Amino acid sequence: MGCFKAIDRSQLVVLAKTKKTNEIKNGNGYHYRLLFYEVIMIQRSTLLLSILFIASFGVCSAQIQAIELEHDKGTLVIKKTPSRIVVLAFSFADALAIADVSPVGIADDGDINKLIPSVRSRIGTWQSVGSRYQPSLEAISSLKPDLIIADSGRHQSIYNDLMAIAPTLMFKSQGVTYRENLQITQKIAKAVNKVDLVNSRLEEHFQLMGRLKAKFKSNDTFQFAVISDKGMWAHSPDSYAGSVIAELGLNSPIDSKNKNAYISTGFEQFIKLNPDWLFVGKYTNRTVLDKWKESPLWKLLKINKSKQLISVPINEWSLASGVLSAEKIALEIESQIQP
Amino acid sequence: MTLSFLFPPKKLMSVFILITVLLMGFVCSLYGQSEFSLRVNDVWNLFVSYDESNINQQIILSLRLPRSLTAAVIGFNLGIAGLLMQGLTRNPLASPTLFAISSGAACLTALNSLTVASIGGLSNEAVAFVGALTGGGLVFLLGGGLSSNQNALRLILAGIAINGLLTSLTRAVLIIADDMAYSLLHWLSGSLSGIDWSSWSQLWPLSLLGLFIATSTCRGLNLNALGEQTAASLGVNVTWLRIRICLAVLILTSISVTVAGPIAFVGLIAPHLARAWCGSNHFMLLPAAGLSGAALVCWADLVSRNIIPPAETPVGIITALIGTPFFIYLILKGKR
Structure with a gap:
């Protein structure tokens, strides 16, 4: 933090000296007034100043290069590596976790347990900035972030407000697929200047996924669905968990023509899907499955015969949508297929 | 003689047409839009040559039949409840929604799903029913249901207030719940x-009870149409009539909302359709409003399944889509 300030100020000092003024205006329209000691510094020997400047330049040269990043709202220029980042969706926290960067604020719905343990263990403490649905702008701005990463779906309407607080990147999080999220993860790595670290971590990830894909080789159909007492929503290959399953070379029982990510599924539709494996994330203790089990039609289902109905943590399979959660999903499937 | 006065042949014809429309909707919804390519033959065979191993017949018997029956009865209930509300308040824009029954059920169900106010380990249906009764009961008491000095406006105002309170509570819960909100x-x-x-077995006994009470109010409603004072002077115990009407609306709407959630606008449209065909005699209107409501929900359910198959669109969205233009039509008609 201090390092960035030093560069900033030292750049200012140099600029001020060449322009023979103690006030600088940068491209964003911000005015900087030189501090008293900086004015004194200008008057001191040029040699000392150059040495100081070059030294600080050498230490932090990586951070000075401005990065241009394409995101869902155009292009954002990041002039220095952000250090205080606020994320408004879990998938971005996952992306920062593999870049070894701790966000200062997360829209975690006020419940730290909503973040999956593998992400939580990699990042330091953060402050909640409210719900993902409606994050508190006040809480975000009180954290004085220098970068905000928001969901282009949920936070479309507050984009301008977020931009007023700090430079904001908008990426897809809700309804993102595995492949889309990989690209987003790489962009976030670029934004926080951790491309090499993230690439090497992703290499590990691809090896794991590749190993499991080669291992699975199954003709069975696999389905993940979230259930509650009000109904079942099947996650198709256009959802995150569904696309991870597809990435592992496993078949989906859902017709590929159906492009909805989450499909509201009644018992009749479920009988038609009739998957060999069903992974369910439960929102409530009692669910529609308990009701369906009492129906004579339940006997027709393959999961009834094979007992391949597995309850999984909903946070990892449905909410997280990140690289780390994809690994969790893949490993869970591995442990179930070959116990 | 009295019978032909109450049920003139022309109006009986209208009821006959309504029953035909209902039956068509009912049968179509038994086999329409299925992943199993069900046909009308399967429905026929279910009744004439039942085969336990036939999956199509099993699907119709275990899933489609209870669903269509429930749709019809819920439509019937809501249609009658709407008629009673409009008769009681003598306001053509009144509907069971006014009683805050749906919003009461919605509010308690939302709270219960979040386990914010887990209500003594009751099942979801029981919670929704308690919520419905609470919402309706509050409006009834606040609206002066038990006082001898009746005022329809007071009931409407109480309904708006309680509805507003319960709806905002539900919204707060939905915002807090976020991802749970999707299923809610x-x-x-x-x-x-x-x-x-199991939904059917919850639905029919209470619906029957509500229907009995509703039928008993027909004569009173006919006289109430002339104004409460006239009705009282003709020997109607207006307070007792009012209590019976409210009770019937409460029972019919509560059980419908409990089973299928709040299905909007049926209680508003059905009585108007009935009035257009069958005049203003409540002995005729009651079955006609019920049948119109039943036909409406059956057809709306069929449409709702066809919008983005195989996913299910909530039937309430379809009835609201039909209901809103109808509501606007009523307003414009009233203006003229």
């Missing part, structure tokens, strides 16, 4: 997708 929203729009025989 389906139910809140009124959905028949989860119906099975």
